[in-house]
Amino acid sequence: MGRHSSPHIVAIDGPAGSGKSSVSRAAALRIGFDYLDTGAAYRAFAWFVNDWGIDAENTDAVVAALADFDYSIGIAPDEHFVRVGETDVTDAIRDPAVSAIVSSVARIPEVRAHLTQLFRTIAASSKRTGIVIEGRDITTVVAPTAEIRILLTASEEARMARRSAEISTQSAETVAEQMRSRDRADSQVVEFMSAADGVTTVDSTHLDLEATIDAVLDVINTYREAIA
Numbered sequence: 001m002g003r004h005s006s007p008h009i010v011a012i013d014g015p016a017g018s019g020k021s022s023v024s025r026a027a028a029l030r031i032g033f034d035y036l037d038t039g040a041a042y043r044a045f046a047w048f049v050n051d052w053g054i055d056a057e058n059t060d061a062v063v064a065a066l067a068d069f070d071y072s073i074g075i076a077p078d079e080h081f082v083r084v085g086e087t088d089v090t091d092a093i094r095d096p097a098v099s100a101i102v103s104s105v106a107r108i109p110e111v112r113a114h115l116t117q118l119f120r121t122i123a124a125s126s127k128r129t130g131i132v133i134e135g136r137d138i139t140t141v142v143a144p145t146a147e148i149r150i151l152l153t154a155s156e157e158a159r160m161a162r163r164s165a166e167i168s169t170q171s172a173e174t175v176a177e178q179m180r181s182r183d184r185a186d187s188q189v190v191e192f193m194s195a196a197d198g199v200t201t202v203d204s205t206h207l208d209l210e211a212t213i214d215a216v217l218d219v220i221n222t223y224r225e226a227i228a
């Protein structure tokens, strides 16, 4: 038997290091939803452009590459993978070299429109009751009509500390500077530092990971009737 209606959507946005990926995946696992990390697609496309030797600043060449971008991602929260063609890029897209160029491809409107369409198609393919979608413009552009929309924030200091604890190959100062400049670049294209109308803010500055997951689940449960 096929599924009868489209999956319910929990939309989560926030800046780098706010906890979007870890919190969204854990929340999805807890409520039996799928999970879609949209930043992974922007990263994978940046990886692809770089792999083809295209300059990320060459807008025409980057846009032309979209036609050959064969992307797939696992949306089961416990089976995460990211592939471009036959190549598994799950780890490669986290490389600082990718982080350094991803905002350049993400600023291009044609790239955003193409990936937004892809996200809607992937979300619609979910066989579960619902899907948690996480990124920068999910509450505003990708799924503005989602029943549940959350902005996950944390102070810049907390976000930098979390991210530099994860990356051992670079100094804390380098990691912080790169994150700050990526947030600056991204902010010129999408609004993810303040909540749009109807979006609930969860500030994790003074919460640990478990408490943040609980806070997000609280918001989801508040709207539970709508998604039951």
Ligand SMILES: Nc1ncnc2c1ncn2[C@@H]1O[C@H](COP(=O)(O)OP(=O)(O)O)[C@@H](O)[C@H]1O
Pocket: 014, 015, 016, 017, 018, 019, 020, 021, 022, 023, 162, 163, 166, 204, 207, 208, 209, 210, 212
């Ligand atoms: N509330 C929190 N307290 C402490 N660490 C957290 C919290 N939320 C996330 N983290 C950790 O911070 C790091 C960055 O989180 P991540 O989910 O990758 O953020 P984002 O997807 O927003 O960039 C991860 O190592 C994660 O375990």
Ligand SMILES: Nc1ccn([C@@H]2O[C@H](COP(=O)(O)OP(=O)(O)O)[C@@H](O)[C@H]2O)c(=O)n1
Pocket: 015, 016, 017, 018, 021, 038, 039, 040, 042, 043, 102, 103, 106, 134, 135, 136, 137, 138, 182, 186, 190
């Ligand atoms: N919905 C989204 C998600 C990511 N992105 C871009 O993709 C990059 C990587 O996103 P990410 O979610 O993996 O970044 P982190 O917050 O995990 O560091 C961002 O810096 C943005 O340039 C976007 O433009 N829109």
